[in-house]
Amino acid sequence: MPPTRDQKLDIYRFMRLNRSVEERLVNLYRQGKIVGGLYRSLGQEGTSVGSAFALEKGDVLGPLIRNLGSVLVMGATPREVFTQYLARASSPSRGKEGILHFGRPERGLVSPISMLGTLIPVMAGVALAAKMQRKRHVALTYIGDGGTSTGPFHEGLNFAAVQRLPLIVIAENNGWAYSTPFRKQTAAKCLADRAAGYGIPGESVDGNDVLAVYDATRRAVDRARDGAGPTLIESRTYRMKGHAEHDGQTYVPNAELMEWTRRDPIDRYVRQLTETAVASVEELAAIDREIAQKLEADLAEAEASPMPAPESALEGVYAEAGPVPESMMIRRRW
């Protein structure tokens, strides 16, 4: 089923929100306020938003560091994202963790860890639980082109395939794993080809065409929900910035960057929406203004919130220590 007009506008809103939140993060980074690194998602918003938007209430998503859009679609607030990067006590991880490393599975988000590939078996486990609990929920997660070279990627996908688990894996091929290009990561032509090795459907989509990503994910989600097992989707996109903000990506050919700038997923979607008369330029600009206003308030609130008390470093390792104070305030869009 193609997205309705309202859904199409929501998709636009989340892509813009993704980029606008990140623009504020870049400002914070330049002001030296961000603790740790900033891993950009510029140019990859279509993949994150298009895929996450195909999920329903009860489904669970495991993002990677560049899937800011996915996390926002699942209901995390910009304020939560800001507090994570600012390492505040009010952050969802209470300052124990940074970046997009936060989540509550019962609210649809599983926090990744930095060891890539590990989310695939874990999300297979999330899908296994859904199956055992007779819930028709699916699990969706991501892997970079680099991450597909890890052992857990293989083990997790194979396990999910054998068990016919409701798992969707989006292999986000953005051309680079830090400074390592795709051709040095794998001899495969296309990451979707790997699906054949697991006996599951594989599909490659234009990751900068948000509706194409949505459509492919939606079909995979439907299959998973119907008990037909996992799908591997390669989303062809491009990492427009370095690995993190410190990385000037001198190893990236300029011509490639120029070419992919032309294919910017938001610019493309704006053209699509206006050319098909779904929305006018003015309507979209109004959405942009609304987002900008809201973000100023969120950011001010996040910056005003305190750092964690030093001794709270000792809290929360084991359950006996008592429940962790609730600071996760994900509001889902449903």
Place this chain on the structure above:
Amino acid sequence: MPVTLEPRPRRETTYIGAIREGILEEMERDDRVFLLGEDIGVYGGAFQLTAGLRDRFGEERVLDTPLSESAIVGAAVGAAMMGMRPVAEMQFADFISCAFDMVTNFAAKSRYRTGVGVPMVVRGPAGGGVHGGPFHSQNPEAYFAHTPGLKIVQPSTAHDAKGLIKAAIRDDDPVIYFEHKFLYRRVKEELPGGDWIVPIGKAALRRTGRDLSILTYGAMVWTALDAAKTLETEGIDCEVLDLRTLFPLDEEAILESVAKTNKAIVLHEATRAGGIGAEIAAVISERCFEYLDGPLIRVTAPDTPVPFSPTLEDFFLPNAEKVAKAARALVAY
């Protein structure tokens, strides 16, 4: 009508049977509990520990998996996060290295990082004495005792094997349950009926004594008791403390024993450097230094891989004779 009381036939349960019984009871008690691992279902496990459980609970709750330790533990983590109570089997404890990341980085840190608990058990047969060679004999507990967020247990008796697996399954945090394969069918006892557990974090005094404390766990508890019997004939009175939980250590029980005997041997089958014994030595030194009348002695395997040939492995493993020798020297100190 007169009631005739007939003596109930004694029914002894082996260590391996006790683990099975504990798992079975928890699976009956709580339908969130399920097992996953290699060859555990149809075949009943490499040691037949899960024999019969698939017939009883079905293939979904006794899940045969591909040969993928990372996927087994990873899937357990994900399922635990979603409210299940998985018990993942490593066919041999040695193979937990293949799932190291899942255990130490995903499971152990989840609650601290994100507030999301991972109530799961990873269990498997550890230990030597069966000529299994370098990859079927290891005692990998120390790697995990160094990882905050995990609990590590190792029972020495059938009673504790059952009580600890039940406690581990009910625990809200990830528990690594190492069972000693040498004890599987060599140790048996009559178990009490009813629903009971052995609490995690509590040591058990196996023998009281005045002259020195032997602090140990797993199969070495029996070695310590053997040594104590020999030493008794020489007038040396040993106390034997079975730690049962290796993290968090029952420091109070250790201190109480050492404060009484004033001399201590730490005995473990695992290799020496960086082992659990080193941690216990540090705890004793920090917390009851004034009570010590002699150096703390470690009796452990040497710092080599576990050798294969029986003559080599027998030389490698701690035994009652080595413990007795250390005890005599310590008493004479």
